Amino acid sequence: MKEKLVPLKDQRFGCQMCGECCRNRWVPLSLRDIFRMNGVTPIEAFLLIWNEKKLVIDRREWDNGCVFLKDNICEINKIKPLICRLYPVALSEVPILKRNVPYYLKNDKKIYLYLDKSCKGIGKGKKFDIEKILDLCEIIIQELKETSLEKLIDII
């Protein structure tokens, strides 16, 4: 599925369990994501080093799906990567569309939030809880800042 980003406002969302967001995407991982996931699966079963530096979840060849996707359900739902928890919202530290309104984290950091309109759950379910999203974004920014291939190699 091809990502179609629009600014996040007061849209509604209810997951339709189509599994499409778990195919054809490279999901970036923080070091802490990797440790959480390694608690249930060996690193070599899911970690891919992309472009010689990015840490992402590996995909299956036959459907380009995430290795944790089974019958359209995430097998590691409770400990899935932070970026998967945020989806269909996407976070950027710089504006990537025209007419973006910034959001502010508790530490006053300015961020930009987008919604992937290609997700079938947009327009259904409940309105997004922006406070919760901002809290998650704060954790994501912190965890990704602490993440690098070099640090992973040092630790494992």
Ligand code: SF4
């Ligand atoms: S694409 Fe949207 S509706 Fe489909 S599984 Fe992902 S979040 Fe749910």
Ligand code: SF4
């Ligand atoms: S970890 Fe789970 S939610 Fe994230 S892409 Fe894989 S199957 Fe989907």
